Amino acid sequence: MFPFGTRRSAKRAVRRGAAQLTKLLTATAKPPRTAVRTKPKVGAPKTGSAVRARKTEASRKAPGRFVEIDQLRVHCIVRGRGRPVVLLHGNGTMAEDFVICGLIERLATRYRVIAIDRPGFGHTARPRARVWTAVEQAQLMHRVLAALKVERPLVVGHSWGTLVALALAAGGLRELRGLVLLSGYYYPSRRADVTMSKTLAMPGIGDAARAMMNPAMGRLVAAQAFRQVFRPQAVPPRFEAEFPVEIAMGPTQMRASTEDASTMNTAASGLQHTYPRLDLPVAILTGDADAVVDIDEQSRRLHGEIAGSTLKILPGLGHMIHYAALGPIDRAIDGLMAPGGRSQKAPRVASRVGAVLGRP
Numbered sequence: 580m581f582p583f584g585t586r587r588s589a590k591r592a593v594r595r596g597a598a599q600l601t602k603l604l605t606a607t608a609k610p611p612r613t614a615v616r617t618k619p620k621v622g623a624p625k626t627g628s629a630v631r632a633r634k635t636e637a638s639r640k641a642p643g644r645f646v647e648i649d650q651l652r653v654h655c656i657v658r659g660r661g662r663p664v665v666l667l668h669g670n671g672t673m674a675e676d677f678v679i680c681g682l683i684e685r686l687a688t689r690y691r692v693i694a695i696d697r698p699g700f701g702h703t704a705r706p707r708a709r710v711w712t713a714v715e716q717a718q719l720m721h722r723v724l725a726a727l728k729v730e731r732p733l734v735v736g737h738s739w740g741t742l743v744a745l746a747l748a749a750g751g752l753r754e755l756r757g758l759v760l761l762s763g764y765y766y767p768s769r770r771a772d773v774t775m776s777k778t779l780a781m782p783g784i785g786d787a788a789r790a791m792m793n794p795a796m797g798r799l800v801a802a803q804a805f806r807q808v809f810r811p812q813a814v815p816p817r818f819e820a821e822f823p824v825e826i827a828m829g830p831t832q833m834r835a836s837t838e839d840a841s842t843m844n845t846a847a848s849g850l851q852h853t854y855p856r857l858d859l860p861v862a863i864l865t866g867d868a869d870a871v872v873d874i875d876e877q878s879r880r881l882h883g884e885i886a887g888s889t890l891k892i893l894p895g896l897g898h899m900i901h902y903a904a905l906g907p908i909d910r911a912i913d914g915l916m917a918p919g920g921r922s923q924k925a926p927r928v929a930s931r932v933g934a935v936l937g938r939p
Contacts, residue, residue, distance in 0.1 A: 639823055641702040642675060643694075646726045653723050654702035656694040659687030662756075662916060663729045666694040667720070669738025669762075670843075671804065671827060671836045673701030676737075679821050680902045685909060690916070693732070695723060697743065699835025701826060711838065713846035717746035721753055733915055735759040735908075737901055738871070739839055742846045749853035757860035757915040761908065762898045764872050765881045766851055767844035801828050808898045811868050815902055854884045861888040862911040864904070866896030889914075 643656035656674045664686055666677045674694035677683045686692045697716055699705025709715060720743060724732060733756040736744030741763030748755055801824050805814045826832055865878040872878075874892065882890040891911065893904050901908060 639826060642678065643702075645702075646723050648719060648722045648726065651698070651704060651706060651719075653698075653719065654696040655723065655727070656683065656692075657727070658683050658692045659690055661690045663724075663732040664690045664692050664912060664916070665720070665724065665729070665732045665734045666692065667734065667736040667740030667743050668694070668697065668700065669740050670839045671832075673823070673826065673832070675701060675821075675823060677901070679818055680815075680899075681905060682901055682908065685905060686912065690912075691729075693724070693727060693729060695720060697740070697835075699838070700832055701823075705831060705835050705838075710842075711835075712842060713742040713746045713850065714750065716743045717750055718752065720747055721750075724753065730754075731756050733757050733759065733912060735761065735912065736763065737761040738763065738898065739843065741765065742843070742850065745850050745853070745857075746846075748857055748859060749850060755859055757862070759862045759864070759908070759911050759915065760878075760881075761864050762866065762869060762872060762900055763863070763877060763881070764843060765847055765854070765877050767848045768873070768876055798824060798828070808871060809902070810870055810897050811895065812897055812899070812903055818902070854881060855886070857885055860915050861885050862915060863888055863890045864893065864900060864907060864911060865891075866893045866898065866900050866904075868895055869898045871898040 641654050643654055645652040645654055647653075654674065656678065666674070666682070668674055668676050674696045677694045683692050683694060696703035698711045698719065705711060731754050734744045734747060736742070736758070738761070741760045742765075744758050744760065745765070747753075748758055805818070805822075809815075809818075863878050863882050865872075865874045867874060878890060878892070882888050889911070891907055893900055893907060896903050
């Protein structure tokens with residue numbers, strides 16, 4: 580969700596982003612007054628801003644419940660009753676995103692809805708002992724769902740969460756009713772945010788950079804990121820009022836965001852060979868004004884590789900379609916949750932918008 584660049588002009592974005600990062604670090608770093616007497620532990624900066632950020636993260640009450648998996652407490656928001664729908668958020672955000680957009684409230688009138696904070700996001704920790712690839716995260720999601728006694732869920736993924744959803748389906752760990760993929764990233768490509776995040780994801784270097792970001796600068800960076808991921812729509816007032824910026828810009832989630840961004844192409848590369856073999860209903864939704872992912876390189880291509888999948892292209896909408904297109908998302912979920920659902924062998928259905936434009 581928090582890209583450092585867009586799909587356009589990748590090289591220029593890298594140079595511009597690097598310059599901005601340099602300014603950020605020099606503006607927030609305090610000039611040394613005395614020699615450092617003790618050498619800090621690499622990867623564990625103890626600056627006052629980092630300590631305050633962690634205290635702020637811990638002070639916000641979790642809106643859901645925790646499931647413990649191998650001493651890792653995974654935060655889940657569970658609402659409603661009925662057949663299960665699982666929501667997996669994108670990069671830079673958290674399970675509360677689905678509360679703020681209204682999707683959980685809407686679905687909970689007829690389904691049991693489970694929104695899960697992926698490792699390092701929201702109120703779930705991110706132990707350094709593991710490399711949290713999309714496959715590793717999918718395995719954790721499987722164990723969380725097993726602990727919650729969830730059987731045959733429909734999995735809805737947004738942005739980076741679509742990779743976890745696809746890994747869960749490809750791994751065959753549990754039977755799924757189907758997948759609803761929103762604004763997803765499915766194939767590796769040249770991206771400025773991936774290039775920049777590789778440096779910020781490095782232990783020590785990334786920790787030091789995050790520790791030097793003061794709260795005011797964090798809010799500024801977040802506001803810029805919000806405008807980019809929502810455009811061409813405006814940032815919704817409810818999002819501005821309720822989204823936990825202090826958690827999103829805290830050291831734990833910032834580390835998770837940069838690590839996920841840096842491994843995005845690797846995750847997509849490892850999964851792409853599994854797409855033609857998927858044997859479950861898949862609904863793909865995307866906005867045609869998405870400034871974060873290229874819909875032709877991603878959603879259209881995926882639709883062409885998954886037999887029987889459906890593709891709906893939403894005119895004029897950006898990356899955060901779960902705020903502006905609750906109706907179409909609702910209908911896609913209901914379509915797969917209906918008795919019998921959409922058969923994987925059903926003829927491919929293109930969106931009306933795509934048909935009008937003469938595209939698949």
